[in-house]
Amino acid sequence: MKIREFLKERLVSKETNEAVDRIPKPVGSFGYDAWGFNSDAYKIGISIFKPIYEKYFRVEATGLENIPSDGRLLLIANHSGQLPIDGALVGYALATNPHAPRAVRAMIERFFPQAPFVGNILNEVGAVLGDPVNCAKMLSREEAIVVFPEGIRGAGKPWSKRYKLQRFGLGFMHLAVQTNTPIVPVGIVGCEETMPTPFHLNRLARMLGIPYLPVTSPFPLPAKVRLHFGKPMVFEGPIDTEDDAAIKVEQVKDEINRLIQQGLEDRNGWFS
Amino acid sequence: MSEVEKPEILITGAGGSLAQSVIKQLKEQYHVVLVDFRRRVQIDEGMSSYRVEYNKRGFEDIFRKHNIEAVIHLGRMGLYESTHRNRYNHNVLGTQRLLDLCHKYDVHQVIVLSTFFVYGASPYNAALISEDQPLKASELTMDLVDSVELENLANIYLWKHPELNITILRPCNIAGPGVLNSMSLLLSNSLAPVLIGFSPMMQFIHVDDMANAIVLAFEQNHPGIYNVANDDWISYQEAVVQCGCTRLPIPSAPERAPHTISKLLGLKAWPSYLINYYKYPVVIDGSLFSETFNFKSKRSLDDIFSYYREKKALGIL
Secondary structure, eight states: OOOHHHHHHHHHHHHHHHHHSSSOOOOOOBBBOTTOOBHHHHHHHHHHHHIIIIIIIEEEEGGGGGSSSOEEEEEEEEOOSSHHHHHHHHHHHHHTOOSSSOOOOEEEEETTGGGGTTOOOOOOOEEEEEEEEHHHHHHTTTTTEEEOOOTTHHTOOOOOGTTOOOOOOSSSHHHHHHTTOEEEEEEEESSSSSSSEEEEEEHHHHHTOOOOOOEEEOOOOOOOEEEEOOOOOOOOOOOOOHHHHHHHHHHHHHHHHHHHHHHHHHOTTTTT | OOTTTEEEEESSTTSSSSHHHHHHHHHTTTTEEEEEESOOOOOOOOOOOEEEETTSSSHHHHHHHHHEEEEEEOOOOOTTTOOHHIIIIIIIIHHHHHHHHHHHHTTEEEEEEGGGGGGGGOOOOOOSSSSTTOOOOOHHHHHHHHHHHHHHHHHHHHHHHHHHHHEEEEEEEESSSOSSSSHHHHSSSSSSETTTTOOOEOOEEHHHHHHHHHHHHHOOOOOOEEEEEOOOOOEEEEEETTTTOOOEEOOOOOOOOHHHHHHTOTTTTGGGGGGGGGTOOBOOOOOOHHHHHOOOOOOHHHHHHHHHHHHHTTTTT
């Protein structure tokens, strides 16, 4: 707690403090929510991430006006870059959205809650265990959640599969229909180039009990990242079969593909 | 209303601070029969009070002697008390006897105090656990089997004997003046063990608010299973600091290390079988109870923590 106070004092500017205070995020009397989000830790996270977002990855975000100012929301994005940098970039973009700032929640792998420090820190800045019950409960509390339906298939894919959407899980569509939640598709361009990965050490990954072990750059490269937020999509139920869900998911995939293509056309190489 | 005309209700665990707070609220309207297995409790002149084990034959005499209309079952052997076998005999078999007697003597309503511990602490727990989630505590340790079994038993009677109108309450950590559960003991200490790198979200309810919740459940009588918790949360490490404790860092790896250290320290407030609860969150959703019974806590988290902080500052704890 003393460390948090120290970091807040040193790192959080008056502007960031005020900007985060404007985000309509209900918390309890000590600044926490049920999933471990903490408003002070979030301010520190935003402050630390500011130069990474603005200077290192030089992120360009378009379509932020499509994000509703309140109410439940699912942001469905393509996943890439070996590390979950894309989730953090989407989170920062929404937190600093000039139209309507929001504290977006990201779903994390089941491995993280067991990792000392990491699990708690991720929770404090808004990440939560990827679990359908968690997701449904958060939507019932009108939260905005970013979901990467490709999961580790997307994050850990090798260079040869860059910008090729991997199989999408269907769970998010069931949730969207059950909870009457709009979906905002997000196309992310640039994260594939932050950690180009020719191949993985699968056997060693299995031995270490981690999802994948890429042979890649020792640190993320400063590729320019573009985030394209599409218009909200609303799907109506009921979903009677998994095929019904798959058809609806394909519509979201098509829109994400379109946004990715738009991002690829906009750029001139990896770094500009 | 004279003492003779008042409806009679039986409250177990009458010596505990929670029960005393409940008794205080109900004694004007009801003739309260006090039962405790530890000691004979005397609160007011004229109250009937018994020291008796629920699974001893003498317990039935109370039902023969009094026309018990409702039972508020708060008396259970705490997690740090005795062996798990004794706790099983008292909490599970004793409760079974109590419920059998309630059925035999036409008791119209039973409130059973359970605990959030029954959900179990796991890294895969979602937050805001609702009442229909599985009870996984017995997967963790034999020491929590009695808590889960007590629940299962009450559930069986809830469906088998609907005329008993059983309400099961699963509160979060009850804390405040006079509370002697393991969490309250821990917050009362000057040193509080914390696992390095882990600080799960926790919920606390003031003992007076919990007493209000029990009284509401009794007065409104909507049988079923309910979590009882506020919409407010704090991390464990911050809670102990707020209570004026100094954190005692305990290595969290290798996995058995904290269990071994707990056994070596012999702290009854931080037993080895509860270590997962100081590592992973068990955050319950109390909205069903709040909406059904129109319940709202009157005490904040800071009210709870300031009690421990101030008592420590005065050197009382």
